[in-house]
Amino acid sequence: MKLLKIIARALVLPVLVLLTFLGVAFAITAAVPEYKDSAGDDNYTQKIRGLYLLGQSAAKSDNIIIYGSSELRTLEISTNPANFFAGKRAGFQVNLIGRGSCQSLTHAMSIAASGDSLTGGKVVLITSPQSYVKDGIAADLFMANFSAQQYLELMADDGLSPEIKKDISRRAAELLGQYKALHGSAGADNAVMYLAQHNANPGAISTLRNAVTAPYYSFMRYAYGLKDKAASGRLLESLREAEESAPLREIDWAREESAAIEEARLMTGNNDFGILDDYYTTYIGTRLGRQKDKDAGLDYSVSKEYGDLRILFEVCRQKGIEPLFVHVPLHGQWSDYTGFTAQRRQAYYENVKKIAEEYAIEILDLTGYEYEQYFLCDIMHLGWKGWLEVDKALVGFYNSR
């Protein structure tokens, strides 16, 4: 009897703590407002590093999720899909996910961590040529978009093969390790780095450490999930409802192109490259002479980014996702000026195409538009006519599902 009393008293506190955690989780979940389509119009951090908003958007049958990088920020251009399809004018809402330096590995981790929310669905993938340098994405750029929540979630997903988890862990461990060597522990959760190292290359000591820290990882999944919901809730509270216009039956693409060209002409008056005035003034301008042949040694033919692209496509395959991959061209006139030759550009284009074909990925190949005026809005990002080509493809992509 006395023993039972001792056991009961010992259990009271853990049970109370558990009830507190469950109560907080319930309260936060109940307080999250209903998902608003307007969350798709901008590339909010909560969508890049979290999972809640992704799941909510994926559950809506009229949402098209677009994973991209810095080109998504070109919201001053009317043909950017967020502007072009505002008010669901073609019957669907786009959801932009990504920002500068979000490349294949970051997208792969987000999709891998999405559970079943994207399974059987379609997403659009855009990666940028400039990440195909020899070492692939830099550690600090990877870290800027790394999500411990996503890593822990994907590792707990039984639907993913051990091989792909190992591939992701190997790259994550490598980049987290490089980041720590550069910046110390600041900003990084060392426990997650150790977990990635263990999953990439398990040894006796790391297995022991992993067994000891397993409860910590389980708790962190719960805590990151709560934090994600709370942050998403705050974002949704701050957003207005998207205004819906009556869907148009047909879009007059010829008229849209004329309007895009006219807009581009007005926004690119101070240079001969068809580059946005502000961009040209800030990054080129009086330094134009110094840019001549600066990329004579640049080569995208060998890069770790190709391995990351394979990981991304393999994750899509294992999740049963049909992606549309947008193959973005380089700026032909600018690249010729800076000495990044057509031959070396072609090698990069072909490498990416071969990998996409290997995984039977539907590809929107825009690489033939290198010299098309106003196709890009600066030296690397899709512009007025480039986005218009993507918009056309999105309409077909949406109607084919």
Add this chain to the structure above:
Amino acid sequence: MIKRLSDFITAAEEFVYSHTALRYLWYIGIVLALLLFWVYGEDAGTAFVYNAF
């Protein structure tokens, strides 16, 4: 002033710890505060785990 404040804190502490229910409530309050700080603090995650490992 400080002496009075110190005496008050000591008395409150003794009072809380002499009652099991209050003691448990105090523990739960701390857990709740830490959890809410983690969930709503901007860089709370980093603050918690920065040097834990």
